[in-house]
Amino acid sequence: MKSGHSGFPVLPGSAIGVLGSGQLGRMFAIAARRMGYRVHTLSPDEDTPTGQVADVEVNAAYEDLDAVREFARGVSVVTFEFENVPAVTAATAAECTPVRPSGHVLHTTQHRLREKTFLSNAGLPLTPFRRVASCEELAAAASELGLPAILKTADFGYDGKGQFRIKSGDDFGDAWRAVGEREAVLEVFVDFEKEISVVAARTGSGEFVHYGAIENEHVNGILDTSIAPARVSPKVAREAVELARAVMDALEVVGVLCVEFFVTKNGGLLINELAPRPHNSGHFSFDANLTSQFEQQLRTVCLLPLGSVLQFSPAAMVNLLGDLWSNGEPDWKHAVSMADVKLHIYGKTMARPGRKMGHLTALAETTDAALEDARHARRLLAREDC
Ligand code: AMP
Numbered sequence: 001m002k003s004g005h006s007g008f009p010v011l012p013g014s015a016i017g018v019l020g021s022g023q024l025g026r027m028f029a030i031a032a033r034r035m036g037y038r039v040h041t042l043s044p045d046e047d048t049p050t051g052q053v054a055d056v057e058v059n060a061a062y063e064d065l066d067a068v069r070e071f072a073r074g075v076s077v078v079t080f081e082f083e084n085v086p087a088v089t090a091a092t093a094a095e096c097t098p099v100r101p102s103g104h105v106l107h108t109t110q111h112r113l114r115e116k117t118f119l120s121n122a123g124l125p126l127t128p129f130r131r132v133a134s135c136e137e138l139a140a141a142a143s144e145l146g147l148p149a150i151l152k153t154a155d156f157g158y159d160g161k162g163q164f165r166i167k168s169g170d171d172f173g174d175a176w177r178a179v180g181e182r183e184a185v186l187e188v189f190v191d192f193e194k195e196i197s198v199v200a201a202r203t204g205s206g207e208f209v210h211y212g213a214i215e216n217e218h219v220n221g222i223l224d225t226s227i228a229p230a231r232v233s234p235k236v237a238r239e240a241v242e243l244a245r246a247v248m249d250a251l252e253v254v255g256v257l258c259v260e261f262f263v264t265k266n267g268g269l270l271i272n273e274l275a276p277r278p279h280n281s282g283h284f285s286f287d288a289n290l291t292s293q294f295e296q297q298l299r300t301v302c303l304l305p306l307g308s309v310l311q312f313s314p315a316a317m318v319n320l321l322g323d324l325w326s327n328g329e330p331d332w333k334h335a336v337s338m339a340d341v342k343l344h345i346y347g348k349t350m351a352r353p354g355r356k357m358g359h360l361t362a363l364a365e366t367t368d369a370a371l372e373d374a375r376h377a378r379r380l381l382a383r384e385d386c
Contacts, residue, residue: 007204010076010302012036017075017097018050019043019062019089023346023356024278024294025050025081027286031294037302042071049346050081062089072096079255079301083110083276084155100301101255105276108251112185112273113154119271122250124243126271127262129187135176141186142166148189151175153182163221165189190270192262196230196237198244199258199282201296201306208245209296209306211289213237214281215367216260222354225374226281227316227367228288232263239269247274256297258282280319280356287342287361288315313363316370318378320358325351327383334380340364341377 010016012035018025021043029039029050040056041048051057056074060067062085072078072093079099080090083106090103108118119126130141132151142149147169153162164171164178166186176184195218200210215230216223230237244259251257258279260272282293291299291307299306324330335343345358360381362373 007303009304010037014038014076014302015040015055015074016298016301017042017071017078017093018054018081019078019085019093020081021045021048021050021057022081023049023348023358026053026346027283027292027344028079028081028278028294028297029053031292032298035295035298037298040071040075042068047349049348052347062086065089065092068092069096072099077301079277079297080106081277085110101251101253101257101276105251105253105255105257109274109276111155112152113183115274116185118251119247119274122246124246124250124271125269127187127190129185132184132186133182135172135181138172138176138184138186139169142169142172145186145188150187150189151179152185152187153179154184190262191265192270193265193267194230194232194263195260195272196232196240196263197226197258197260197279197281198240199256199279199285199293200241200244200248201256201293201300202248202253203300203306204254204303206249207306208248209309210241210244211282211285211293211309211311213240214284216281220354222321222356223280223319225316225318225371226284227314227371228284228311229314229367231367233267236263236267236269243269243271247271251276255300256282256293280359281317283344283359284315284317284361285309285311286344288312288363313365314367314370315361315363316367316374317359317361318374319356320345320360320378320381321353322351322355322357323353324357324378324382326353330381331383332381335360335377337380338362338373338377341373 015038026049039054041050041054042058164175195216213230258275278293285292290310362370364370
């Protein structure tokens, strides 16, 4: 019997397949290689962040199902590093080898409408929404939900892409065109107090660990900073963790999942989005915790016990976007001049505005101090006056 099947653990020395080849796969591959696993990655791209540290980089379209079958046959288990892998790709891989988290998790979370319907059926709190399939339906939904509201594509949206904020009825036409005139979700615009997330890992037998509530700040729809622990009351943090557990139990996730929340002005929680994989807001765990979110992904997909999430100190993470390259190469020697700040660069060859190129993690005695250090290091990198 091949390891990985029927509950047999996948042990060091085995090969793990990753669908997708970005920075999440790269950090997963680093964690896996540290523990003696081989990593194969499949994506349409070459010289990728994951491929640069993997043992094998396969270049094929996700729709090339022969290539997917061959890829899956060469590994003991397949996981993914982004959820927009077509469902048929995961299903085809699953004919040959276990896929974790399983295809149904991918299917639910790669489509906003399915995700929101699942959350609402499970009785979990989320932003009020309506399905919209025409400009007329958009107008009707807006009159039910009220304005302002946000129109989002039902599928393949991330980092604020495929979204349009509607302030008045005059915006309907522009909004409908902005989402490509296809199935979309209209959501109430939440005047939130702050945004938080919970990154957690779950095994097949329901064991669960989490990294607590993480506080996130987005700029232009893209995550800019995360701090852990979040500056919220213990009650809010506890509720967020329990909601994350409820989501993972309801979805029967074997793997890592991130739940993003809005904290409302009265301290309530609304789920914004799920990601069935390590998440940008959990990157601090690479440096700040005994077991990173990437190692937890490895452990769960290999059916190994979960690792300790012990956090060494408060931490802050700031993203490094391609914008930092607008005045030439960032000042790397400054990036490593602060002893408590760790630099992560993803190996992407082209820096474009808004593209995630790397991140910095700072550890300090308080979250505020960590945040200050991380931001200071980023200003040094950008050669801004500090
Ligand atoms: P998303 O891609 O849906 O996670 O959206 C990216 C970011 O846009 C979120 O993290 C929020 O900062 C903002 N955003 C998205 N939806 C809403 C909403 N319904 N109300 C207020 N802000 C939102």
